[in-house]
Amino acid sequence: MHIYIKKAKYSGYCFGVSRAIKLAEDILKKNHGKKTKIFTLGPIIHNPGVTNKLEKKGLISVENLEEIIPGSIFIIRSHGMPPLLVNEIKKKNIKIIDATCPFVKKAQARAKDLSKNGYFVAIVGNRDHPEVIGIKSHVLNKNYVIIEDEANAGKITIKEKIGVVVQTTQPMEKLCLITGKLLEKTKELIVFNTICNTTRRRQSSTKKLANSVDMMIVVGGRNSANTKHLVEISKKCSALTYHIENYKEIKSQWFNNIKKVGISGGASTPVEDIIDVEEAIKKL
């Protein structure tokens, strides 16, 4: 087969993911050979390949607070956490290392400030995503709503003033549509566009690439919100889009009659994973 392969201009780790992985690797190295255990609640980033490697180095990812052993070290995942939960962990005489992405921290602070200033806070994002769960827990008096789509926005009652914050990995188009709907619900609307620049750049470079190829392969965790958005964006441009976690999932029959392939990756996708995919296609 003779296939032309092009990679998206922007893909691979974002700042927040790199920082979280570095913090984890540093503490794992420092702790090597010691008895102290190192925990996270849920995966530190949304990429199974990477988290598996960290687990092998000693990072223990648990699902329940109770599993965290007193006297151990605890890393707050890149998506952030509710402060109440962090306080619970602190009570156990645990050393906390905060790997929350600084851009997520900003969204949390904006949500808190807005509620402090009397705004009803609209959080644009996925209800079940850890980042959104963290952001909402910073709003005072539970004066918030989570908005997943335009329909959600249409349902809220008239408010005196509404303040918007956004999950850092949401698509811009969605924010625009939701903002339009919210304008009908208030006389005063403030939007803190907390979508991070990395996300925006990745989305636009994926869009550009998808418009110039026959098929797109988006590499990244199936639990990664930003990777899933890249898949959505790509599907809107190009008919054929595959979302894979690693090169092993590639099937040769995908490439029948395909001349140009684009590869893109999420903010939690290692650059090596993208190179592996490229190499695997070349070998077909």
Add this chain to the structure above:
Amino acid sequence: MHIYIKKAKYSGYCFGVSRAIKLAEDILKKNHGKKTKIFTLGPIIHNPGVTNKLEKKGLISVENLEEIIPGSIFIIRSHGMPPLLVNEIKKKNIKIIDATCPFVKKAQARAKDLSKNGYFVAIVGNRDHPEVIGIKSHVLNKNYVIIEDEANAGKITIKEKIGVVVQTTQPMEKLCLITGKLLEKTKELIVFNTICNTTRRRQSSTKKLANSVDMMIVVGGRNSANTKHLVEISKKCSALTYHIENYKEIKSQWFNNIKKVGISGGASTPVEDIIDVEEAIKKL
């Protein structure tokens, strides 16, 4: 001819227009027989029929500041005025009566506050409209742009924070589209939706009516921004829309093959003008 006629649920004078006319009539009455002259700069409201009547009662509408005689009375038009201009007039020992619509005053105050708080002010409206000229003059340090459409919004450079105010008679759809574009230009966007409720109600009742008839007649000044918006809205729903200033413009040939006619009027259209149109159609 047998024509079914339906009037829009909301039409005729809005609060600001009624108030301005009442203020003018009261002072004209009080001043009756006296030598003191009463001026406005430009028409007090955008309806030639109404302003002609006020002129006959003694209201002098001039185009230049120089024409205003010292010692006279001056009425600030419903659309408001730049404070610098009002100060110039005050210097001539002139009594000022402020007929600025309270909702326009609010938009002016919002624009001032936004610029005071470091926001770049985006005024959504028509560049040449007196209301917009008034609003922009309240912005400090000329830190503003006037946005007439999405394309204007697309052209502005990235700003740290943008504050939006809106000409009170603009269509909601336009504000939504422009807000979407502005979200790409800043991380912090505050929108004071200063479109007045009357405007919104009139727009939605005109839309509803236009969708249920064969032809629409929109009554109001050709210089009236809100009337022109009603015409635009109606044209988007129904193929046939006529904008007239009064019943005398009606032509019988418009009604060939027409079964249902809707009548709507702007915020500066007297209810009598709408009734006159209804009667004229009945007589065809």
